[in-house]
Amino acid sequence: MKNRLKKEQRTTTAGKESILSSANTLRWEIGEHVHDSLIESIYADANQIASRAVTLPDGKPRFDFDKKLDSLITSRWFGFPLMFLLLAFVFWLTVEGANIPSALIASLLVDTMHPWLRSVFVLIGSPWWLTGVLADGVWLAMAWVVSVMLPPMAIFFPLFTLLEDFGYLPRVAFNMDSLFRRAGAHGKQSLSMTMGFGCNAAGVVATRIIDSPRERLIAIITNNFSLCNGRWPTQILIASIFFGALAPPALAGFITAGAVVGVATLGIFFTLVVSWGLSRTLLKGEASSFSLELPPYRPPQLWQTLYTSLIDRTAIVLWRAIVFAAPAGAVIWLVSNIHVGTMSIAEHFINFSNPFGMLLGLNGVIIIAYIIAIPANEIVIPTVLMMTVLSTKLSGIGNGAGVMFELNEATAVADVLRAGGWTVLTGLNLMLFSLLHNPCSTTIYTIYKETKSVKWTALATVIPTIMGIVICFLVAQIYRLLFV
C-alpha cells in the first residue's frame, strides 16, 4: 500500500510534460490518420469475433418478409400513394374519433361543471371578482384546452407511435428525404413536421430523432408552420363561415375543406422555404451530416404503446392546461372586467390596436385575442367571440364580460362576427395569421428546453410572427386595391 502511494507521488510534472510533448511531436510525424486507422482496426477485430460467433442462415435470402414489404413501401409507384393514404387515414380517424369525446368533455367541463362550480363559489360567499377569475377565467380556459386538445392527442399520438414501433416511419423519412434535402433539411423532418400537425410542442420534442445539429435546428424552428390541433378548429370554423358560405350549399363542405387543406399546404410550403433560407444563412455555422438507419420491422406492442403514449400525452395536456392556459384565463377575465374610466382595459386596448389590426386586414379584437392567447391557440375563438360581444355591446349573446363562450351553430357565430364588422378579408387573414404567428408558449418553452439557446428560441418565435404580419399586410392591401 505504502509502496504504491510512493510510486504515485513520483508522478512528476516533468514526466507528464514529456508524455504530452512527445505525443505532440509524434502526431506531426504520423499525420492525421489515427482516427481512421483506429476505427479500421476495431472493425477488423469486430469482424473476426462476429464471424466466429454468428452463424447466418444459408440458402434463402435473409429477411424475406422485410424485403418484400420494403420493396412495396419504397417503390416508385406505390410508395407515396401508400404514405398519403396512411396519413390521411390517421388524420381522418383522429378528427372523426375526437368529435364525440371532445363534445362530451366540453359538455361535462363547460356546460355542467362550470355552472356548478359558480354556484359553489356563490354558496360559500366568495366575492364576485374571485368567482369571476377562478370559475369564469381559469376554469373555462383549462376546460377549453383539455376538451379541444385531449381527444385528438389521445388518438393521434398512439396511432403515430404504433407506426413508429412497427418501423414504418423511418421508411417515410427515407422516401421524403430528397424533397427535404433540397431545402437543406433532413428527411426525418417530415416526421417531426407530421407530429406538429398534432401538437407543435410534441413535434419539437420529436426532432430528437435528427442527429445532425443543423438539420435538427431547422426542424425545430420551422415546426410551428405545421398547423397544430389547437388551430384546426379555428381554420375549419372560419373557412366554413367566410368561404363555405360563398358557395352553393351542396359545395359548401367541399370549399371549406379545400380552404383548410390549402392553408395547411401553405404551411408545408413555408416549412420548406424557411428551411432552405435558414440552411443557407443563419444556420450555416452548424454541423451537418446525413445518415438514416432503417431498422427491421418489429411487431408493435399494442398495449404498452397505448399505455405509455396515453399517459405521456395526457400528462402533457394537463400540465399545459394548468401551467399555461389557467393564468391566461385569469388575465382574459381581468382585462374584460377591470374598468378604467368608462371602458374595460380590453376595450381600451381593442380601440388602441384597431388601426394596426385594420392595416393587417384584421381588427383590434383579433390582435388582443392573439396576444392574450399566446399560451394556447385553443382559446382564440372563444376569446374573439367574447370580446366581439363586449366591444360591440351586443346583448343576449354570451354570458357576460370575461366569460369565454362558443356557439353551437356556425351561423350564430357568423352573425356575431359580421356584427363585429368582419368581412371575407378578415376571415382570410385570420386563417393566415392563425398559421403564421408566434408558437404557443408551451412550444416556446419546449424549444428553449431542447435547444438551450435564447437565440434560437427567439428566432423561432420572431420569424413566423414577422412573416404573418407582412403577409397579412400584403394580402390586405392587394385585396383592397382589387375589390374595394
Place this chain on the structure above:
Amino acid sequence: MIDPGKALIVFGIVTAITAALFTPKYGLFAQWKRARSGMKRALVEDALKHIYDYEYKNINCTTESIAGVLLISTDEAAELLTRLSAMGLLITNDNGVKLTADGNSYALRIIRVHRLWERYLADETSVPPTEWHSSAELAEHTLSPAETEMLAAQIGNPNFDPHGDPIPTPTGEMPPRKGHSLLSLKSGEFALITHIEDEPEAVFAQLIAQGLYVGMQVRMIDRSNERVRFAADGEEIVLAPLLTNNLTVAPITEEEQRITAPLDSLASLKIGEEAHVLSISKAMRGQQRRRLMDLGVVPGTTIRAEMKSASGDPTAYAIRGATVALRRQHAAMIFIQK
C-alpha cells in the same frame, strides 16, 4: 383607413432600407463590421502575418509589398512598420524587414487562430470552402487566446488546416513546409496533394470546383506552356499552369495504393450488387466522415445496395448487418471495388 396603394409604397421603401442595411456580405451592417476589423489591431496583425509568410517562403518583404497586401498607401505602410519596430516586433535592415522573436511568436499565434478557425469551419459547420478564408480573416483578430485553446480542444487538437497547412502549436512550433509544386512532377509520376493555396480566392474557387482536395492522389500525364494535364484520383483534369502553382504535392508513400483508373464510387453500385470499400474520399470531412466510419464504412467493408427510395435518392445499403440510407452525394465519396 390608410390608402392601400400608399401603404404598399411605404412598405416597399422600408423593405429596401432593411435590405440595404442587413444583406449579408454587401449590406451596410456587414461592411461596417468588416471596416471595424480593419482597425489598428487588425492592421498590425495582418502585417505581421504577411511578413511571416514571406519569410517562410523566403521572399523579400518590402514596404510596397505590405502596402499592396493590406490595401493601404505606402506612407501608411511605412508608418505601420515604424510602429511595429517601436513595439519590438521587427527590425529593419538594408534588404527589408525581419521579425524579432516576439514578432515571430505573435505572428504564429495569429496564424494558429486563422488555421484552426478554417479547420473548424471545414469540419464542424456547413460553411462552403470558398468562405473559409474570409471568415478566418475576421476570426483571427477577435478570438482571445483562451477561446482559441477551447476551440482547439473542442475539435480534437488538429495538426493541419483544411488546405493542408500545418497549424502552429500553442508554443509556436511548426514543421517546415514539405512538398513542391505540381509542375515539378514528371510524366507518369504519382504524388499526393498536400496543400491548396486559398489566395487568390478566385483561383481557389476554381480548384475546388474541379473537385480537388488535400490528400487526393494525382498522376502527371503531360504538360505544356498552355496547359497541364493530370489525373486526380484517376480522373483526368486539365488546368492552366498558373492555376497549378497553387497546388503543392508530396511523394506518395509505399503503402498507398496507386490509382491508375478512375475509381468506382458507391453511387455507381446497382441495386443487389455488392462491393468492397477501398477508401473514403478525404473530401468527406468532420461529422459526416466520423458517422460513416462509426456505422462501419471502413476500407474492406462489404456493402450491398439494397433499395432506392421512392424518389430515387437516397439509397439504402446493407452495411455490416444493418440497413443504412446514404444520399447520392455522400455515396459518391466512397470508393469501391466491385
Place this chain on the structure above:
Amino acid sequence: MSQTPKENCDDCPVHNLGNLTKLGINMSQFDFVVALAGNPNTGKSTVFNALTGLRQHTGNWPGKTVTRAEGGFVYGNKRFKLVDLPGTYSLLSTSTDEEVARDFILFGQPDVTVIVVDATRLERNLNLVLQVLEITHRAVVCLNLIDEAQRHNIKVDTRRLAKDLGVPVVAAAARQEEGIPELLKNVYDVASGAYICRPYRLERTAPRLEKAISELTAKIKKEFPLLPNTRWIALRLLDGDQKIIDAVKSGELGNLSAKSVATREAVQ
C-alpha cells in the same frame, strides 16, 4: 479478526465516488453503480425498463433517449443504481452524447457497464463493445433481441462470444423479459468480484502507427506504471483527445490506475 483493509474486501465498489458526484450521480443510498451503454435502437431503454420496472417510452428509432435516465434495483441484498447512457455508435467521435457516455465510463468508473447489443447486427455493435472494453474491465454484454435473431435464423454462440470478449454474455429478449434474471445475476457477479473479467483488448493497429504507439506507451508506463491499458491512452493522445490530455496533465490518470489496481488485487 483484524480490520480488513478497504482494498481487500471481496465486494467493495470500484466506482470513483468523487467523479460520480461531479457527474451528478447521488450514490448515498446505493452500493453499486451500473452504466447502461449501447447502440441506438438496440432496445436499451427496454432493458432499462425491465431492470428497473420503470416505463420510459421506447420506440423503433435510433436515439430516443436524450436525457439521462436513472433508476435503481435490488439484487442479492445489494442496492444497484442504474444509469442509462445516451445511445451511441462509438465513443471516439466528438459529439456531446458520446462524450457523456465515455466520460461516465472512464472517469466515473461504474462497477459494471452493461453493453446492450442487437443480436441481429452483432458486427456493427461490436464496434462499441470493443471500445467500451478498452476503457473498463468490468462489463457484461447483453445480447438483446435474440428472439428477432431466431426469427431470422441467425444463431449466436454466446459461449464463444463470451470467451472471445472476456466478459459475460447474456442472451436476452427484454421485451418479453427473457434473460433478465440471468443478466441480473451476471451484473451482481461482476460487481461483487465473483466473476473476473479479462476484457478483449485491441492489438492490431496500422503498421505506420506502431512505432509512435510503442514509443509513447513506454513513456506513459514509466509515468503511470499501474495503468492497465497504456496502449489505448497512447492512441487517444495521438488522436489529440483533449479529455485524456487533461487527465494526464492533472494526474487524474494516476487515480484511475490506483483504483483498478485495488480491484485487481481484491479479486486475486
